[in-house]
Amino acid sequence: MSSPVLFLLGASHHTTPLELREKLALSSERLPSFHQTAAALPGMRELAVLNTCNRVEFYGTADSIDAVRRLRETFCAFQGFPSDAYATISHEATGLSAIKHLLSVASGLDSQMLGETEILGQVKDAYADAQSRKTTGPVLNRVFQKAFQYAKYVRSHTAINEGHISVANVAVDLALKIFGDLASTRILLLGAGEIGEKTAKAFQSRGAGSLTVASRTLGRAMELATTLNATALPWEHVAAHLGEYSIVVGSTAAPDVVVTLADASAAMKTRRAEPLFFIDLALPRDIDAAVARLENVFLYNLDDLAKIAEENRAARAAEVVHARALIAEKATALWKQVESQAGGSRPV
Amino acid sequence: MLQLTDRTWLWFAAACYLAGFALGTVAVIRERKLSRAMMYFIISAGFVLQTFGLYLRGLEVKGCPLGNTFELFQFMAWSAISLYLVIGATFRLSLLGYFTSVLATALTLVSLAFPAWDVSRRTNIFGGNAWIEFHAALALFSYGVFALLTLTALMYVLQVFSLKRQHLHGLFSFLPSIRELDHIGVRLLGAGVILLTASLGVGAVYWLDDTTTVNATKLAVTVAIWFAYAALLILRLRSRLVGQRFAWWIVALFVVVLLSLPLVSGSHSSS
Numbered sequence: 169m170s171s172p173v174l175f176l177l178g179a180s181h182h183t184t185p186l187e188l189r190e191k192l193a194l195s196s197e198r199l200p201s202f203h204q205t206a207a208a209l210p211g212m213r214e215l216a217v218l219n220t221c222n223r224v225e226f227y228g229t230a231d232s233i234d235a236v237r238r239l240r241e242t243f244c245a246f247q248g249f250p251s252d253a254y255a256t257i258s259h260e261a262t263g264l265s266a267i268k269h270l271l272s273v274a275s276g277l278d279s280q281m282l283g284e285t286e287i288l289g290q291v292k293d294a295y296a297d298a299q300s301r302k303t304t305g306p307v308l309n310r311v312f313q314k315a316f317q318y319a320k321y322v323r324s325h326t327a328i329n330e331g332h333i334s335v336a337n338v339a340v341d342l343a344l345k346i347f348g349d350l351a352s353t354r355i356l357l358l359g360a361g362e363i364g365e366k367t368a369k370a371f372q373s374r375g376a377g378s379l380t381v382a383s384r385t386l387g388r389a390m391e392l393a394t395t396l397n398a399t400a401l402p403w404e405h406v407a408a409h410l411g412e413y414s415i416v417v418g419s420t421a422a423p424d425v426v427v428t429l430a431d432a433s434a435a436m437k438t439r440r441a442e443p444l445f446f447i448d449l450a451l452p453r454d455i456d457a458a459v460a461r462l463e464n465v466f467l468y469n470l471d472d473l474a475k476i477a478e479e480n481r482a483a484r485a486a487e488v489v490h491a492r493a494l495i496a497e498k499a500t501a502l503w504k505q506v507e508s509q510a511g512g513s514r515p516v
Numbered sequence: 517m518l519q520l521t522d523r524t525w526l527w528f529a530a531a532c533y534l535a536g537f538a539l540g541t542v543a544v545i546r547e548r549k550l551s552r553a554m555m556y557f558i559i560s561a562g563f564v565l566q567t568f569g570l571y572l573r574g575l576e577v578k579g580c581p582l583g584n585t586f587e588l589f590q591f592m593a594w595s596a597i598s599l600y601l602v603i604g605a606t607f608r609l610s611l612l613g614y615f616t617s618v619l620a621t622a623l624t625l626v627s628l629a630f631p632a633w634d635v636s637r638r639t640n641i642f643g644g645n646a647w648i649e650f651h652a653a654l655a656l657f658s659y660g661v662f663a664l665l666t667l668t669a670l671m672y673v674l675q676v677f678s679l680k681r682q683h684l685h686g687l688f689s690f691l692p693s694i695r696e697l698d699h700i701g702v703r704l705l706g707a708g709v710i711l712l713t714a715s716l717g718v719g720a721v722y723w724l725d726d727t728t729t730v731n732a733t734k735l736a737v738t739v740a741i742w743f744a745y746a747a748l749l750i751l752r753l754r755s756r757l758v759g760q761r762f763a764w765w766i767v768a769l770f771v772v773v774l775l776s777l778p779l780v781s782g783s784h785s786s787s
Contacts, residue, residue: 327547345679348693440755443694463759466679476684483685 172213174307174506175236176266177243178225179258181280188257191249194219200301202246207303209242211235214305216298216312218273220290222280227270229307236260267311267506268499274319276329277491283329283484288319307506314505318498325494326487331480335363335473336370338480339447342473343371343415346443346466350376356413357381358406358426360392363449364419368396371415380413382406384420407431411438417447418454425456432459440464447473522576523628525569526590530624532562533593537621540614544687555613556604562620563597570594578640580653586634588656588777589627593620595660596667603664603700611690615667623663651718655738658711662745662770665704669766672697676760701766702752709749712742734780741776744769 179192194202199219207215211231218225226243230236240258244251261269272278274291295312298304304312323329332338340350347353355376357368360383368379379398383389386402393400401409410416410431420426427446432455436444441464448455448469460467536558543550570590573581581587600616627633642649671691678688691697716738723730748765751757757765 342679342684344693345675345684345691346694348696441698441752441758460680463761468682472682476682479685 172229172231172307173233173236173262174229174266174311175233176225176227176261176269177236177240177258178218178223179254180223180225180278182278183259184257188253189222189224192224192247192254193221194224194247198246202243203297203301203303205246206239206242207301209235209238212239214298214308215239215303216294216308218291218294220287223273225273227266227308227311228303229305233262264499264503267315267503268495270311270315271318271322271495271499271502272492274315275322275491275495276319277322277488277495281333282481282488283323285323285329288316291319292316306509310506310509311502314498314502318495318502321498322491322494326491328484328487328491331476331483333477333481333484334370335449335470335477336367338473338476339367339417339449339468340370340374342447342466342468342476343445344374346445347414350374353377353414354412355379355415355417356401356406356410357392357398358416358418358454359383359420359422359450360385360388361419361421361450364417365392365396367417367419367447367449368398372396376415384422407434411435411444413444414442415445415447416455417449419449420454421450422454423452425454427455427459429456429458429462432456432462432465436462436465449473522569522572523634525565525572526624527628529562529566529569530621530628532558532565533597533617533620533624536562536613536617540611540617544614544690547686547689550611550614550690552604552613555617556601559597559604559613559617559620560601563594563601566590566594566597566624576639577637579642580649582652582656583638583641584634584636585778586627586630588780589623589633591653591656592659592663592777593623593627595657596620596623596663597660599660599664603704611671611687611692612667615671616664619663619667645722647718648722651715651722654711654715654718658708658715659773661704661708661711662766662773665701665708666767666770668697668701668704669763672701672763673760673767676763698758701763702749705745705749705752705766709742709745712745716742737776737779741769741773744772 179189181189184192194217199217203215203217206212206226212235213229213231215226215228218227226239240254241251244254269278274288276283276285276287279287291312295304298308332341343350343353350371353376355368355371355378357364357379360381372379379396380401381389381393381396381398382401382403383392384403386400389400406426410427411434416427418426432444443464443466446455446459446465446467448467451470453469455467457467459465536555539558540550540555570581573587577583582591596616597620600612604613642652672694674688675691675694675697678684678691679694748757748762748769752762
């Protein structure tokens with residue numbers, strides 16, 4: 169029996185702009201028929217399709233590299249995409265290089281947002297899909313299962329996915345440093361702007377206790393409150409009820425501060441032992457900067473949060489070298505296993 | 517051949533605490549998560565060795581080893597560690613193991629470094645009275661609680677500093693939340709005050725029988741410390757003293773406690 173080729177073929181966000189990725193992406197309706205067609209190509213032994221918004225990649229084993237060429241032509245024909253254009257944007261690898269790429273992808277190292285974790289779930293889905301179509305065999309089974317294990321290893325042994333890199337999630341992380349658990353926190357959202365809404369959603373997704381929306385237009389506040397499954401508070405009641413909230417998110421378009429030092433001082437008299445966290449996402453600012461001087465009061469504005477997000481992004485980038493070294497080590501070990509599994513017939 | 521005396525075992529224990537301190541420092545410098553299990557294991561090993569060392573000393577002095585400054589420091593470190601072994605497992609406070617190892621290293625190494633503190637080994641200082649021995653051990657145990665309380669207060673101050681000054685990396689990234697530290701601080705303060713109150717209550721019964729058994733300095737210092745901690749507890753429960761000011765008071769008071777140890781160590785009547 170001839171040596172099987174372990175291969176990777178695909179295009180990703182690195183070389184393919186969004187408008188081309190849209191054309192390459194396989195819709196959920198078309199994916200099954202393409203998968204069936206591709207798996208039935210002459211010389212194709214195993215096949216898994218990783219189809220996300222940032223990449224369309226094929227992992228598989230074949231009798232020879234000719235089968236990979238046939239796969240490329242079939243894919244371009246299926247999507248109506250010019251072969252010569254695909255050749256300029258696509259990447260191809262075999263053997264150890266293909267394994268290294270899969271480990272990089274699964275670890276989030278190849279992602280647009282470095283270190284993101286969603287990709288691991290997408291790789292798992294791609295493998296499960298291939299399994300359900302019975303297009304995986306001994307090589308892909310081992311490679312994918314080990315890839316999941318090693319991706320977790322890389323994430324836990326590096327800081328590649330530590331520290332959030334979006335302003336909303338950085339704000340949530342800071343709230344966790346103050347309150348530990350968000351279940352008992354009450355959040356007041358001032359203003360009905362988009363960034364405030366995103367931040368409120370980030371808090372809700374991390375288990376925040378309750379959310380109240382206050383806007384200068386009560387109707388808008390009620391509308392957003394309905395969307396967010398929150399309650400609305402009339403704007404004129406904000407100052408009087410400030411002390412009832414643990415986290416106050418400012419995102420209004422007001423020209424002047426809406427929470428003054430006097431407001432915050434009065435609020436703290438009703439919650440002396442409990443911290444109060446102000447997140448000021450507005451420009452111009454909603455919260456008087458002087459409130460940060462108060463005992464048990466913490467204030468972060470948009471610049472502060474953006475700076476932390478940037479520091480986290482830089483810290484992740486600094487871990488890339490370490491992560492790549494781990495991936496190279498693990499990929500080499502896995503490749504040796506694949507080779508020994510193949511016995512006398514050494515995969516390429 | 518090395519003679520394994522009580523001090524030898526206490527040196528071994530100090531080495532374990534030092535190892536925990538070194539491990540934690542390396543993890544903090546490298547910004548890697550501290551292995552809580554590893555820290556727990558190292559401190560537990562130190563605790564076992566220290567317990568054995570103090571047991572040998574107890575056999576020698578025929579009672580709880582609280583007869584000189586060396587023994588007081590050792591017993592206080594032992595109390596703090598024993599409490600950490602309970603709290604560390606229950607509350608899973610990250611970094612508390614590291615801070616406890618720092619405290620235990622400091623207390624045990626300092627006590628071992630000054631042989632003069634251990635020159636006079638007073639035997640049977642409680643005159644065979646188990647209640648007096650219980651009173652003394654309970655008082656020192658409450659000091660151990662206050663030692664741990666001081667660590668949580670320091671962690672609180674560091675976390676507030678980190679959040680206010682926006683220094684969120686390194687050591688700061690591993691600190692527990694403000695509210696968690698505050699809650700555990702209040703519970704430790706309450707526990708310490710209850711233990712010290714019980715200790716003073718037991719001691720008072722015997723002191724009233726014979727007021728010459730305790731000198732005035734020891735009595736004044738002990739009552740002042742009890743009063744200060746009780747006042748802090750009341751002020752905190754009534755939200756009159758909160759946040760960083762509360763934390764700094766805790767730290768300052770424990771410094772006073774440490775400085776006053778020599779004053780309270782030598783005043784029991786001994787046989």
